[in-house]
Amino acid sequence: MKFIWNYIRKEEWSPYVAGILLGIVGIAAVWISDSLLGASGAFENIAGLIGKAVAPKAFDNMYFNFIMPPGITWGVILLVGVFFGGMIGAATSGTLKWGKKDAVNSDAQWKRIFGPQVWKRWVLAFIGAIILEYAAGIAGGCTSGLAISGGMLAAPAAFLFIMGMFASGIVTALVIYRKNY
C-alpha cells in the first residue's frame, strides 16, 4: 500500500505506467457509456452554443447543425473532468502552482527559446490553439479524439493523422529551434 501511495506522489511517472492507465480508462469509456475520449470537439460544441445565441445566421450551417451539434455534450463534461484530473495530478505531486508567481510560464526551455515575457506565452498559446482547433476540425479529431481513441479501434484515419502530425511537428520544431535543434 505504502509503495502505491509513494508512486502516486511521484511527480513524473514512467510513461508506460501512465499509458496503461489511459488505456484502461479508454476501455472503460467504451464499455460503460459507449463513448470515445476526446477533447477538441468540446470547444466546438461550446462555440456552437455561444454562436447560435449571438449570431444565429452565421452559425446556421451544416457543420454546426450536423457534424458538431452545439450543447453540453459528453465531451464538454469530459473536458471539465480533464481539468480537475490534471489539477489532482499536480496536487498529489506538490507542483500545483495556482496563483503563484510563475504559474503561467515556468518552463525553462520555453523561456530560452522565446524569451521570459509572460504575454508572449499567452499570445503564442492563443494562436497555436486556433491552429490546433482548426486542424482538428478538418481531420475530425485531435490527439486524444482521433489519434488515441481512433487508434484503439484500429481506424485508418488515426494513423494517417499521426503521420501528418509528426511530419509537420518535426518541421515546425526545426524552424523554431534552428541551430539548437
Next chain:
Amino acid sequence: MTNYIVALFVGAFIGFSLNKAGLTKYNKIVNVFRFTDMAVLKFMMTALVVSMAGLYSLRGLGWITFPNIPSTYIVGNIIGGLIFGVGMALTGY
C-alpha cells in the same frame, strides 16, 4: 445524468494520467519532435496497445459493441494532421 458523472470521472483519470506522464508540459511535447525525449510516443503507444487489446478481446467475447469508428477521408485526415503538428509544436498541447 449517470452518463455525465461517468464522463467527469473518465475525464479526471485522463487528466491525471496526462499530468503524471508529463504531457501537460511544453518541453515534453516539443522534445518528441526534436527526438530528445520520446515520452509522448511511449505514452501514446502504450495506451493504444493496452486499449486495442482490451477492446478487441471484449468485442470478441461479445461484451461490448464498438461506437462509431472515426471515418476515413484520406486528404482531410492528412491535411488536418499536417496543420495540427504546427500548432502542437508551437503550444505544446
